[in-house]
Amino acid sequence: MRFLDYEKVINMLISFIQEKVEESKVKGVVLGISGGxxxxxxxxxxxxxxxxxxVLGLILPYYINQDVDDALLVCKELGIEHKLINIKEIVDQFEKSIGFELDRVSKGNLMSRTRMVILYAYANxxxxxxxxTSNKSEFLTGYFTKWGDAASDYAPLINLYKTEVWEIAKRVGVPERIINKKPSAGLWEGxxxxxxxxxxxxxxxxxxxxLVDLKMEKNKIAEELNVPIEKVKHVENLVKRSEHKRRLPIGPEI
Structure with a gap:
């Protein structure tokens, strides 16, 4: 992986948030806090x-589990204003209103988009x-809900890979139990x-x-990392098939 001066990166991220709030002439920021x-x-x-x-933190679970406790821990450790809103009733009522049962992925996406709507209601x-709160690993592979968790005004971590976020988390004081937990989007149990x-x-x-930053050939990547070429092709496929999620809608040029 690339070498980063993490203290320098942290200062850049802090300055970025300060500058964007100042430029936008807003009073503060709101974010969803998942417990991750x-x-x-x-x-x-x-x-x-x-x-x-x-800073306002919104905890927006569908399931009440350990993630909620971890999200509350973050808010209390920081002393920020926070609100806990269970979205289960909203999501279930929506599903009931459209007249058919959603599959697991569609319902997970609905949860994510419901959170986005609530975040923007508070922001406005x-x-x-x-x-x-998306990171570069999720963004490049399309591991997010379009118009859901990826919808925000600014995304401080968007150019940092997941493993780099873990390093920053250690340095800014995120509790160890959150850093060490198994990553999950929390869209369904398990x-x-x-x-x-x-x-x-x-x-x-x-x-x-x-693949993306250095633009190396797939066979060279497999050789350098000592992994099957199929693993590299799998990652390439994740990137290619999710390209539409990383851009605004486009149409033909007239």
């Missing part, structure tokens, strides 16, 4: 950048920006990022860095 390392890291960075009085009412992606984040990031 990405949202926790953004919460810690935002609090360092703006002070706890200008308070004159805040929405801070996104979900795991790495199971969904079909690869560990450690290997995924090594391949993505070489």
């Amino acid at each position: 390392v990405d949202s926790a890291t953004v919460a810690y960075l935002a609090t360092k950048a703006l002070g706890k009085e200008r 009412s308070k004159n805040y920006l929405v801070l996104g 979900q795991s990022d790495e199971d969904d992606l079909g690869i560990s984040y450690q290997l995924l990031d090594e391949i993505l860095y070489r």
Whole structure:
């Protein structure tokens, strides 16, 4: 992986948040806090950048589980204003209203988009920006819900791979139990990022860095990392098939 001066990167991220809030002439920021390392890291960075009085954390679970406890821990450790809103009734009523049962993935996407709507409702009412919590690994592989968790005004972690986010989390004070927990989008019980992606984040990031940043040939990547070429092709396929998720809608030029 690439070498990063993490203290320098942290200062850059803090300055980025400060600058965007100042440029936008808003009063603060709101973000969804899931109990995972990405949202926790953004919460810690935002609090360092703006002070706890200008950060609002929304905890928006469908399931009440350990993730909620971890999200509450982050908010209480930082001393930021926070609200816990169970989205189950909203999501279930929506599903009932459309007249058919959603499959697991579609319902998970609905949960994510419901959270986005709530975040922007609070942002608009308070004159805040929405801070996104997506990282580069998720963004490049399309591991996010279009117009859901990827919808934000600014995304401080979007150019940092997941393994790099873990390093930043350690340095800004995110609790160890959150850093060490198994990554999950929390869209259904027992979900795991790495199971969904079909690869560990450690290997995924090594391949993505070489494939996207260094633009190495697939066979060279496989040889350098001592992995089957199929693993590299799998990652390449994740990137290619999710390209539409990373851009605004386009049409033919007239």
